Amino acid sequence: MSIGQTFLGLLEASPRHGYELKRVYDERFGQGRPLHYGQVYSTLARLLKSGLVEVDGVEPGAGPERKRYAITAAGVTDVARWLAQPEKPDTYLQNTLYAKVVLGLLTGRDAADILDVQRAEHLRLMRALTRRKADGDLADQLICDFALFHLEADLRWLELTAARLDQLAATLRVPAPHPDRSTP
């Protein structure tokens, strides 16, 4: 996620101090990965330099935490452009799990096991997210649902692949993983 553009959006809503930006960012978007103060102030310095924010007021004393930042007209244009631009969908074409399945088959290991173990791991995470959703507010629900739908998509792929292991083994020219069940 672009911290710079997120800060600009938050500043368009209202001018804030650096530490406030960090707090709001962590609360809404951090999801257990809070920003470092170093990141906060280097991002603000970059935005200042490119004229997208300006210092709106300085309280007496020293240090960067005294400054209050506001968005400039150029900053507003930048936020508008960013929001209107679609995010590039992840292509999902580099897939470690697929590589593991292929390598499992090529080395004569049980590829179905690889998929089973992964399914259990995915479901463990999905249960944790589902519990968090139950205890959470709407923001928690939306964030967890985003993760849950993606994990579910992975699981659908796991099931489809599990059902096609014999076929995949054949294309790789290795013996079928379930010779006892393959049709003559």
Next chain:
Amino acid sequence: MTSPTPADDRPLLSAVDLHKAYGSTPALDGATLHLRAGEIVAVMGASGSGKSTLLHCLAGIVPPDAGQVHYRDRELSAMSDAERSALRRTEFGFVFQFGQLVPELSCLENVALPLRLGGTRRRVAEQRAAEWLGRLEVTEVAGHRPGEVSGGQGQRVAVARALVTAPRVLFADEPTGALDSLNGEQVMRLLTEAARHTGAAVVLVTHEPRVAAYADREIVVRDGRTRETVLAER
């Protein structure tokens, strides 16, 4: 002191190495499941893998060709038909994909029905039914007939009807299968909250991972076999 497992660690309901065929179609080919009191277990697997057949065997609706089902200390196939149906009425509750509510009765009467069949007086039964409609957040449909309520409301009424008798085991077969995801989530949240509230164990059949994620753990059925059986045979 000498007992390796405390008594309440023993499963409430157990199926061991079940086999079942419909004619020449194998439905179960070695399915094992142990359900402890109060736990929620998702039974997952592709369509046609044998999930519903496993549920029907566990609930004593369908007899397995081989293998045993124990509820507490009793083997289901050793019971008489009358004993098995009494067990289903008093200890088990059921929710299916389509609510299967009685169309001529109001939603309140539907929920009160299992209590009435068990001999509870009308006023008491309807009072408890009303409480359950409240717990499932569908108080507003009490006077409506099932045909007059939405799919999600109907399933919540069906959950209330299944739990009103305080069963020890709730069997739910694709309870959200006919609902969109928002209604499905709501039914699952309320179903699991209500089951935990009454301490009912749940056998939750679903092919949807997001639904299975409401359970405490999952077992997977593939070609009528559960993983326990596959591992035991290695």
